[in-house]
Amino acid sequence: MPYSLKNKLVVAISSRALFNLERENFIYENEGLPAYTEHQISHEDELLKPGTAYSLVQALLDLNHIEKEAQVEVIILSRNSPSTGLRVFNSIEKKELNIKRAAFTGGEKISQYLDALKVDLFLSKNKEDVQDAIDAGFAAALLYDAPENFHPDENQIRIAFDGDAVIFSEESEAIYKEKGLDAFAANEKMLADDPLSKGPFAKFLLTLSKIKKEEPKRIRIALVTSRNSPAHKRAILTLRKWGVDVDEAFFLGGVGKTEILKSFNAHIFFDDQEIHLDPAAGEIPSGKVPYPSDSKLSVKE
């Protein structure tokens, strides 16, 4: 019987998200594919340094040790060619990461393979690939560079999500952007009992939450949002309606998110706004969730 990716949490990750390939990418962008290929082949046995999502991937794969059947599948989804991708596989082997599956598209767009691989989350440093994935309805984030002094929790996977335009739809965010904070607060108060629609990361959160129900101590989830009272109520009731248990929730109003995220020590933080991501990314691994191309918000960013 073929190996099934159904009923698993499938995380697809580019090689540059898993390992630090910034120098190599610089060679590719400035000297072209032949120079890049030559570099990768001549350094094939040289171990790559961890990239932004390395700790997250390691923690996700650790979830499998405690389960009878693997619940998480990590797949390399890369624009490398099979030949240049070999270096990545060598490092995976040396680091003893249990990643068995990979797709190397040789420069072609990767979004067309997300559906076939049943991807729940796609992480990359390629803007075009992430935008394509979001436009096709997948949870996807564009990763910042890895923070320098990040020390991940080794016993538990910790993920922090922004609310609006990440786990929730952008409907309320659009009111805030168009009409301001007072209109937003009034709208959220009025609609407090109406659940928000699902945003790009809702399905990923729901799948994660399902795994968490079996192993509550191994996964910790935080909502870190700029919403504050009275807009907190609608967010809490929405999550309750979805059956999602968030361990920690921060309704910060105008307070910056970085210190909270640092204390929470997230393996990764997902947000849609650079105003939150730019400072946070220096402390903890962070990924930007772009707006869909046809979104009202995308033109204003």
Ligand SMILES: [Mg+2]
């Ligand atoms: Mg937001």
